[in-house]
Amino acid sequence: xxxxxxxxxxxxxxxxxxxxxSKALRNSKEISEDTRDKVKxxxxxxxxxxxxxxxxxxxxxxxxxGILIPxxxxxxxxxxxxxxxxxxxxKGYNVIIGLSNESxxxxxxxMEMLANGSIDGFILSISKETxxxxxxxxxxxxxxxxMPIVMFDRIVNEIACDKVIVDDLRGSKxxxxxxxxxxxxxxxxxxxxxxVSVGRLRTQGYIEALNEYDIESQSDLILKVDDKLVSEDYxxxxxxxxxxxxxxxxxIDGVFAVNELYAITAMKVARxxxxxxxxELQVIGFTDGVLSRHAMPSLTTVSQHGKKIGAVAAExxxxxxxxEVEDEQVKTVVIETELIxxxxxx
Amino acid sequence: xxxxxxxxxxxxxxxxxxxxxSKALRNSKEISEDTRDKVKxxxxxxxxxxxxxxxxxxxxxxxxxGILIPxxxxxxxxxxxxxxxxxxxxKGYNVIIGLSNESxxxxxxxMEMLANGSIDGFILSISKETxxxxxxxxxxxxxxxxMPIVMFDRIVNEIACDKVIVDDLRGSKxxxxxxxxxxxxxxxxxxxxxxVSVGRLRTQGYIEALNEYDIESQSDLILKVDDKLVSEDYxxxxxxxxxxxxxxxxxIDGVFAVNELYAITAMKVARxxxxxxxxELQVIGFTDGVLSRHAMPSLTTVSQHGKKIGAVAAExxxxxxxxEVEDEQVKTVVIETELIxxxxxx
DNA sequence: ATCCTTAACGTAAACGTTTTCGTGTTAGTA
DNA sequence: TACTAACACGAAAACGTTTACGTTAAGGAT
Numbered sequence: 248x249x250x251x252x253x254x255x256x257x258x259x260x261x262x263x264x265x266x267x268x269s270k271a272l273r274n275s276k277e278i279s280e281d282t283r284d285k286v287k288x289x290x291x292x293x294x295x296x297x298x299x300x301x302x303x304x305x306x307x308x309x310x311x312x313g314i315l316i317p318x319x320x321x322x323x324x325x326x327x328x329x330x331x332x333x334x335x336x337x338k339g340y341n342v343i344i345g346l347s348n349e350s351x352x353x354x355x356x357x358m359e360m361l362a363n364g365s366i367d368g369f370i371l372s373i374s375k376e377t378x379x380x381x382x383x384x385x386x387x388x389x390x391x392x393x394m395p396i397v398m399f400d401r402i403v404n405e406i407a408c409d410k411v412i413v414d415d416l417r418g419s420k421x422x423x424x425x426x427x428x429x430x431x432x433x434x435x436x437x438x439x440x441x442x443v444s445v446g447r448l449r450t451q452g453y454i455e456a457l458n459e460y461d462i463e464s465q466s467d468l469i470l471k472v473d474d475k476l477v478s479e480d481y482x483x484x485x486x487x488x489x490x491x492x493x494x495x496x497x498x499i500d501g502v503f504a505v506n507e508l509y510a511i512t513a514m515k516v517a518r519x520x521x522x523x524x525x526x527e528l529q530v531i532g533f534t535d536g537v538l539s540r541h542a543m544p545s546l547t548t549v550s551q552h553g554k555k556i557g558a559v560a561a562e563x564x565x566x567x568x569x570x571e572v573e574d575e576q577v578k579t580v581v582i583e584t585e586l587i588x589x590x591x592x593x
Numbered sequence: 594x595x596x597x598x599x600x601x602x603x604x605x606x607x608x609x610x611x612x613x614x615s616k617a618l619r620n621s622k623e624i625s626e627d628t629r630d631k632v633k634x635x636x637x638x639x640x641x642x643x644x645x646x647x648x649x650x651x652x653x654x655x656x657x658x659g660i661l662i663p664x665x666x667x668x669x670x671x672x673x674x675x676x677x678x679x680x681x682x683x684k685g686y687n688v689i690i691g692l693s694n695e696s697x698x699x700x701x702x703x704m705e706m707l708a709n710g711s712i713d714g715f716i717l718s719i720s721k722e723t724x725x726x727x728x729x730x731x732x733x734x735x736x737x738x739x740m741p742i743v744m745f746d747r748i749v750n751e752i753a754c755d756k757v758i759v760d761d762l763r764g765s766k767x768x769x770x771x772x773x774x775x776x777x778x779x780x781x782x783x784x785x786x787x788x789v790s791v792g793r794l795r796t797q798g799y800i801e802a803l804n805e806y807d808i809e810s811q812s813d814l815i816l817k818v819d820d821k822l823v824s825e826d827y828x829x830x831x832x833x834x835x836x837x838x839x840x841x842x843x844x845i846d847g848v849f850a851v852n853e854l855y856a857i858t859a860m861k862v863a864r865x866x867x868x869x870x871x872x873e874l875q876v877i878g879f880t881d882g883v884l885s886r887h888a889m890p891s892l893t894t895v896s897q898h899g900k901k902i903g904a905v906a907a908e909x910x911x912x913x914x915x916x917e918v919e920d921e922q923v924k925t926v927v928i929e930t931e932l933i934x935x936x937x938x939x
Numbered sequence: 940a941t942c943c944t945t946a947a948c949g950t951a952a953a954c955g956t957t958t959t960c961g962t963g964t965t966a967g968t969a
Numbered sequence: 970t971a972c973t974a975a976c977a978c979g980a981a982a983a984c985g986t987t988t989a990c991g992t993t994a995a996g997g998a999t
Contacts, residue, residue, distance in 0.1 A: 298710040301985035364644040647955035
């Protein structure tokens with residue numbers, strides 16, 4: 248087992264100084280061609296590669312981006328990571344991942360671990376617990392220490408950093424309008440509790456769409472599911488709540504659900520009740536994941552372009568990292584949603 | 594914006610040496626209680642945290658694990674990452690991710706980037722292109738430089754490293770036996786080309802199961818899909834191939850598919866042909882993802898326990914990283930599969 | 940013969956830690 | 970009073986780089 252070779256070892260072997268080796272390898276013309284060739288040959292022979300850690304220490308930058316997300320087994324977040332990774336790699340950055348598991352404490356711990364030199368900047372989406380507790384000190388501290396943050400999807404406006412969001416309001420509005428124009432008369436929404444900003448916005452879009460068409464929104468048709476239900480163990484409870492919704496409002500002919508799982512479950516319940524999709528009931532979901540695409544019938548859905556979100560976030564962060572001037576300005580980029588029509592609507 | 598505070602700055606402020614500060618913070622009894630308290634108070638006030646990079650350089654270990662996988666938008670791989678992250682974090686390790694995108698070149702580049710000091714060891718699953726080219730020099734070089742590797746799922750035996758695999762052969766055998774015992778007389782398999790080891794093994798399990806019950810395997814019933822089809826753009830081609838399979842063999846009453854997508858697509862095709870599931874056709878998939886759980890009908894499947902795989906891989910790696918003795922022995926841990934019965938079988 | 944330039948290399952500092960090995964002061968002992 | 974031990978701290982090296990600056994020797998110009 249040959250250990251990694253360092254400049255020092257090459258220097259000793261060739262009987263020159265470390266500086267000479269370093270310069271030779273970087274093609275400095277301070278060094279004679281002879282020596283340069285000799286050093287390079289030796290370096291190639293022994294597979295010399297500069298030690299990243301030493302470089303990081305010297306340059307005070309690590310060329311790595313920290314990603315902090317609530318969970319990874321999730322189509323949207325994986326897509327975002329894919330987007331980040333792609334542009335990060337292209338620009339010579341690595342990507343290091345922390346999972347908060349929707350827990351405030353894990354979010355804080357992870358941030359502290361990564362913030363101490365391991366990374367140059369953060370791309371993150373806030374955990375539900377943090378949103379609920381509304382304690383954002385760890386973000387503000389990190390920022391005030393000079394480490395840039397880019398937030399995506401779940402954001403909070405009070406934090407002064409770049410943000411990449413999807414236009415949740417307009418996205419859901421588009422979806423509901425689609426249902427209205429498809430002649431749905433009683434449109435229900437299956438959404439989450441309000442403290443998750445995206446849930447709140449999507450609900451708001453639903454209401455605005457109805458208002459725009461002079462339809463009165465009925466609270467009966469708004470089902471706010473306890474968000475713990477996204478953890479898929481609670482699927483039975485979710486199913487039951489939706490079943491209740493349908494039974495109490497048998498005239499529902501359109502459903503807008505703020506995520507894939509809710510939409511799919513709504514379809515399942517509808518089928519149990521013998522409702523034909525899309526003839527008797529039309530369904531639209533949010534998040535274009537694998538479920539929407541492969542469900543039967545396949546699900547019309549509002550795509551968030553997760554990969555794009557990740558890519559833009561990475562670009563914003565790297566731009567900030569590599570700009571000389573200290574730009575205190577914060578940007579918010581809105582990624583447009585897209586309604587992908589499939590079989591669950593007419 | 595207050596920059597990160599270092600030992601040196603604390604030392605200067607308090608008019609002591611750097612060494613004293615360091616020792617005080619680590620509770621060395623070389624330092625008087627007075628000074629210790631003073632230093633600690635100051636450190637707390639200014640949120641001192643040791644710089645990870647400097648520590649890494651000094652200790653020659655980074656406390657980070659490199660994960661290298663073909664793609665991340667994939668239920669199984671996300672699950673594995675989740676498992677790795679959980680045990681890694683518990684033991685004070687971070688996790689850094691590289692994506693090969695199934696490309697040999699990106700795999701090599703990513704390995705080289707990470708191997709130069711950024712991480713202490715690898716957990717990886719080999720890209721398809723690498724498996725096809727059978728060029729494993731980058732793995733062997735990394736290992737010979739003293740950096741441990743743990744492979745999972747897609748492995749190759751020639752490489753001397755720890756491995757965590759699922760028992761693909763027995764898993765698929767179990768599935769096919771289930772179909773046989775459920776009175777299926779003509780069982781087809783939808784699988785991939787042979788160079789992906791897991792595909793080969795699953796096919797083999799299918800054949801062994803048939804043989805065990807004295808059923809002759811018919812090549813007509815073995816559909817080897819070009820694996821590029823897992824990229825979901827090719828879904829139409831996939832559908833067509835399966836349709837052909839069904840049309841040419843109308844007596845098929847059981848299907849075993851080596852992944853979720855194939856299974857779901859088989860169900861979709863069956864439905865188009867008016868075959869009732871599970872009455873006329875029973876289907877079993879491999880990989881317990883979100884599709885299997887939420888399909889209608891829900892899919893009986895062979896679960897690989899991805900999270901467990903990740904957890905075991907991380908444990909193996911960390912064990913090797915932290916053991917004093919240099920154990921050249923390599924282990925292979927087999928994670929048992931589990932047949933999860935749902936609605937697509939009787 | 941002296942000075943200057945330049946080519947070719949070495950020295951040392953710096954990044955932020957930890958740790959070994961001094962070293963000076965004080966107090967206790969003979 | 971002189972010596973020793975304990976205490977409290979500092980100096981310096983080390984991890985692996987890069988780079989500003991210093992040094993040496995050769996050669997050309999005067």
